Amino acid sequence: MPDQLLYALEVTLNGLMAGVLYSLVALGFVLIFKASGIFNYAQGVMALFAALTLVGIQEGQVPFSHLINAIFGTEIHHFGWTVPAILAIMLTAAVMVVFAWAVERFVLKHLVNQPDIILFMATIGLAYFMEGVGDLMWGADIKKLDVGLPQGGSIWLEENTAWLGGDGFYGFFIDRLDIVATVVAAILVISLTLFSQYSKQGRALRAVADDHQAALSVGISLRFIWVLVWSIAGFVALVAGIMWGTKSGVQFSLSLIALKALPVLMLGGFTSIPGAIVGGLIIGVGEKLFEFFIGPMVGGATENWFAYVLALLFLVFRPQGLFGEKIIERV
């Protein structure tokens, strides 16, 4: 095979892997949107917050130490212990559940029956709030996240694919972390689908997604479902935060990934879990290939906008996305 084609293939593979990571963030959006009709802009910041909390707990940082030091003039930073990764992950998950409860109690409860756009703006406010709280709690410096996931290129894959090309080709380079992420995403999607199809709570969740009032009338507690769904979204955010945090460090830019997940959602449709996955893959592959072929001609860094423009053009022809429910409008 000619080398150019092989490189394109490698770019495609890497694009698929990046797409999986986008899908992970997009998944959290879809869950909340389906269950409560809220477009949760804070999903990316939730991932950042979860990753920050995970690192903080793992390293035994004192929460709000910076703030406490500034007020009382003390010099405390760490408790002096480290927590094993698995325990830290469980504790962070618990924090995310508490967070879900707080969101329901202090924000959503008061905004029932408001127009969608108001709820959307509230989640933008929530994003700012959480970003600030996260920074206050754990400090704003870039942190290294390590929960024992494999990293670096897969040597095995490189060695076994090197024969495909000529002398200049050294085999496909794929980060092992991306492979792990793919497996995790697959497990997550399958278990979420099973959960919403076969468990009692899952059925209640789908009922709420279908019709709030009808669900209420058959005795489903809306408030419980909302806490549940925000908890699940928090958990998905935690997983996404671990993956992205391990890949590029825990820092503010993590929350911007949420913005990247938006075109993914538009492509896949806001209401479809498979759509989030397929949309993520299309965006991931599309932007990598575009950067590979067209990028050098226009000065590079096209990844910043390609996804949005693709989604925009796509939506003009199919406004509900690939897998979204058909939009029916009544007057």
Next chain:
Amino acid sequence: MIYREAGDFKTSYRKDSQTFPLKFDRVAYFVLLAVAFLVIPFIINDYWANAVLVPFLIYAIAALGLNILTGYAGQVSLGTGGFMAVGAYSCYKLMTGIDIFGVEFPPLNIFLSVIVSGGITAVVGVLFGLPSLRIKGFYLAVATLAAQFFLVWLFNKWGWAYNHSASGQINAPERSVFGIIVTGPETAAWAKYLFCLVFVFFVAWIARNLTRGAAGRKWMAIRDMDIAAEIIGVNPLLAKLSAFAVSSFFVGIAGALFFSVYLGAVEVGEAFGIQKSFLVLFMVIIGGLGSIFGSFAGAAFMVLLPVLLKNVLVGALGWPTDLAAHLELVIVGGLIIAFLVVEPHGIAQLWRLAKEKLRLWPFPH
């Protein structure tokens, strides 16, 4: 006692539908204008101009623009930063003289530059507004992100737009109106302020009269329910695109002023990033969707809040600046949520309620 319509008789329809139906309001409006134009320029100093008044005026224009699109026409836009960048770069090109395919245009007067860059932004805005005919609600909000990221990227990569300067920055050259320098580092505080104020005055005047006329009613019909509006004879194509055009025109003017008068030197990703879009959106929400006064109130709030917090936390309590910055995020986020919970219609609604109370005071029946 003084704030009521009793005794203030209207003898024509024209008078009945004026902007300020109460005499007290009319007087207050003209007093405010007189103070803004005749008093403040004489007492303003550099700190007040650069930290508070000039950013307030410029953001008020941007907020007015976005309010027309989001508050009146109901089309949520997250592309404000990108459109401001279009205004800024057009203004830069017009100020320094453009060469299009070998044809050289001489540098344009700064006053005209700002207005023409508003016009150019309007064209770009209409272009990115075209999908709004197919896409609605959140989908549109996300689609406008395409404008935001694409435009910022474009001005980063397109050498022609920044005259191939080595740093990639654009710097405002010195320009003057009637012999008074209004751009460049030598500008006096009062000149900056007055130059922006003139634009604010006309923009607000145009916005008010557009929104209470036929155009504004069409926008509001589209906002409330676009299909119903279409059935009663509002042309959604014209209504939506005119909203995009007017809104982008204002936002472009704000961008041009932001670059030429306020900052003087701009790096596009820093000055017109996605954060700017959200900032202006917050101004509109906190001030009040669909309200001219609200745009001003929101802009004042969002400009004053960081200044105030900085003075209190860093100045009075002596906290480190990064801590104050984080706390500012928390407070801004918390306030947005609180505002939406308590009063989804923003400061403008609080103002309206206060006025209703005032009309009855001191006899509440």
